[in-house]
Every structure is written in C-alpha cells, then in structure tokens.
Amino acid sequence: MKGISFALAGGFFLTFQSVANATISEGIGSWQAAAMTQLTGFVLAILIVLILRDRSYRQLTEVSPLYASGGMLAAIVLFTNMTAVHIMGVTLTIAIFLIAQLVLAIAIDGRGWFDMSQKRIGRTQIVGVLMMIVGVIVLKL
Numbered sequence: 758m759k760g761i762s763f764a765l766a767g768g769f770f771l772t773f774q775s776v777a778n779a780t781i782s783e784g785i786g787s788w789q790a791a792a793m794t795q796l797t798g799f800v801l802a803i804l805i806v807l808i809l810r811d812r813s814y815r816q817l818t819e820v821s822p823l824y825a826s827g828g829m830l831a832a833i834v835l836f837t838n839m840t841a842v843h844i845m846g847v848t849l850t851i852a853i854f855l856i857a858q859l860v861l862a863i864a865i866d867g868r869g870w871f872d873m874s875q876k877r878i879g880r881t882q883i884v885g886v887l888m889m890i891v892g893v894i895v896l897k898l
Contacts, residue, residue: 772851778835779842791835795828824871852893859886 774794782790806814817825841850863882869875 772847775838775842775850776847778839779847782839782843787836787839788832790839791832794835795832849893849896852889852896856886856889856893859889 778790778794781793785793838850838854841853845853863878863886865871865873866876867878
C-alpha cells in the first residue's frame with residue numbers, strides 16, 4: 758500500500774509540475790523553465806537531506822556516471838513535457854508520457870537492464886499497454 762501511495766503522489770505531482778512548467782515556460786522560455794525547475798528541485802532536495810541529517814551523500818563518488826546523469830535526463834524530460842503540453846494539452850501529454858514510460862519499463866523489466874532484476878513479461882502486460890494506446894486514440898477523437 759505504501760508503494761501505491763507514493764506512486765499516486767508521484768503521478769499527481771508530475772501532472773501539477775507539467776502544468777506549472779508549461780505556464781512558466783510561456784513567460785521565460787522552455788529551457789529557462791527547465792533550469793529553474795531543476796534548481797528549485799535541487800534546493801528542496803538539499804533541504805530535506807539537511808533536515809533528515811542523512812549522511813549518505815558521502816557515498817556520491819560510488820555512483821556510476823551513467824546513473825549520475827539522471828539529472829541531465831530530467832532536463833530533457835522537462836523540456837519535452839512542456840513542449841508537448843503546449844502542443845497537445847495536459848491530458849494527452851500525460852497519457853502519451855505514461856505509455857512511453859510503460860513501454861520502456863516493460864523492456865527494462867523484461868531484459869533486466871540497468872541492474873534491475875529481470876521480470877517475466879506476459880501477454881497481459883502487452884495487452885494493458887495496447888489498451889492504453891486505444892484509450893489515447895479515444896481521448897484524441
């Protein structure tokens with residue numbers, strides 16, 4: 758239940774962030790909005806680390822450069838998300854983002870990429886993604 762709660766909260770916050778970033782980018786530009794979002798997120802994360810007195814940051818040198826590049830990927834996610842919201846609106850953008858995430862997640866789970874444990878991918882997962890794609894087509898009508 759705890760995992761579901763965090764996933765729901767993440768989904769809600771992603772949607773709020775998409776709307777806020779698209780609105781901000783209209784005034785200052787998409788890359789500037791992405792930079793501002795990354796900076797404010799960094800500040801909040803540092804504050805939380807300080808409040809929790811979590812000292813695990815001392816192990817940062819042990820993080821693979823591949824995985825440390827996640828922040829750079831986030832900047833691209835922010836830019837593409839803002840641009841898509843401007844073109845298609847929030848609902849369609851989030852729906853297509855979710856499908857893209859699921860397709861890649863299925864590939865990662867099925868292949869065990871990025872040090873993830875390999876999971877069996879069956880027809881039900883594929884059918885679920887296909888149903889989401891049909892749902893997006895219905896949304897688009």
